[in-house]
Amino acid sequence: MITTLPTIPIITLDIYNQDRIVVGRMTVPYEPISDHLVITPSAYLSEGAPRLASTFAVTHLPTGRRIGARACLNCCRTVGQQLADIPGIDWNTTTTGDDFKALVGKATFNEVAATSRKLLSCLSEACDDESEW
Numbered sequence: 001m002i003t004t005l006p007t008i009p010i011i012t013l014d015i016y017n018q019d020r021i022v023v024g025r026m027t028v029p030y031e032p033i034s035d036h037l038v039i040t041p042s043a044y045l046s047e048g049a050p051r052l053a054s055t056f057a058v059t060h061l062p063t064g065r066r067i068g069a070r071a072c073l074n075c076c077r078t079v080g081q082q083l084a085d086i087p088g089i090d091w092n093t094t095t096t097g098d099d100f101k102a103l104v105g106k107a108t109f110n111e112v113a114a115t116s117r118k119l120l121s122c123l124s125e126a127c128d129d130e131s132e133w
């Protein structure tokens with residue numbers, strides 16, 4: 001019997017320092033949420049070496065830009081799906097950059113901002129994180 005193994009999708013992410021300057025790149029696996037939003041492990045540099053953090057991020061697949069704060073896997077799955085379900089956003093042509101507000105309009109921008117802020121609660125112990133690591 002021949003079995004075809006599924007391909008594990010990967011993405012190369014920029015790694016930023018605390019001043020939001022790109023200091024490295026790392027290729028990581030991701031979990032799809034939708035065609036354009038995915039969950040990636042968080043990465044950082046420690047003394048020049050790439051490291052994975054114990055948190056995840058909702059990431060815009062076409063640009064590799066992170067949306068919202070780092071959070072647990074459950075929060076990224078829940079909030080990421082809520083972001084993907086917001087009407088009026090073509091995530092294929094919309095980046096999360098400076099042009100985002102102009103492209104989607106103020107109301108949709110505010111909904112995205114409010115939804116992505118839910119990831120912050122994960123970091124403040126309000127999360128019911130039941131992820132199995």
Ligand SMILES: [Zn+2]
Pocket residue numbers: 071072073074075076121122123127128129
């Ligand atoms: Zn959480």
